[in-house]
Amino acid sequence: MTDTPRPAPADPLPPERLADRLMEVFALVGPLYRRVQRKIEQDNAARGVTAGVRAVLDLLHTHGDLTVPQLGRLQSVSRQFVQRMTNEAAARDWVTTTPNPAHQRSPLIRLTPAGRATIEAITTREKAMLAELPGGLTDAEIDACLRVLGRLVDGFAETEQGPGGP
Structure with a gap:
């Protein structure tokens, strides 16, 4: 952990900090996606x-x-x-x-x-x-997750299109 103060929850992260935090998200999303994909393949292979x-x-x-x-x-x-x-x-x-x-x-x-x-x-x-x-997740947590992931999907769609649209 660093001693860098964290922004207040409502403050947008500065670009460098955002990049670091998103790397943490992707470090979890990748393995999660692969595990789910593998489970789906195994369960449906027959x-x-x-x-x-x-x-x-x-x-x-x-x-x-x-x-x-x-x-x-x-x-x-x-x-x-x-x-x-x-x-x-x-x-x-x-x-x-x-x-x-x-x-x-x-x-x-x-x-x-x-x-x-x-x-x-x-x-x-x-x-x-x-x-x-094992759950313990609340509706609010799932809503926040969906909101963040949706914004990331939209953000990457914009970067794929480049400036000025498709």
């Missing part, structure tokens, strides 16, 4: 659902019909990767394509009833697993 396919099914369940580029943007992954995941899901009859009135060359991806049942079963299992984690 059902033939990879983490990538699971993500596509979940986004379609949450947002409704989407194009492959929209799915890619929502996940911050390439359109090509999403297309492979969508093809895998289609081979299992979990998704289908439908014409897109807004863009003739980019069909909408839609969950099939089998896909909806699959993602609902997965999320039910995942919620049961999460409910067993």
Whole structure:
């Protein structure tokens, strides 16, 4: 620990201190993400659902019909990767394509009833697993976490776009 005084909780951190604190956050977020990803893969492997396919099914369940580029943007992954995941899901009859009135060359991806049942079963299992984690977290703590992570996602989206937008 350093003897550097901490700013009052409501004061924004100076850039150097912010960078140090965010490095602490990323040091936790990376391993957390990898552990969750590994757990999801292990739990769904027997059902033939990879983490990538699971993500596509979940986004379609949450947002409704989407194009492959929209799915890619929502996940911050390439359109090509999403297309492979969508093809895998289609081979299992979990998704289908439908014409897109807004863009003739980019069909909408839609969950099939089998896909909806699959993602609902997965999320039910995942919620049961999460409910067993040692908790003690309050709604306020979860809200703060979501707020901070959301701001970081937005901030990185802005830096990826560069000055002046996309």
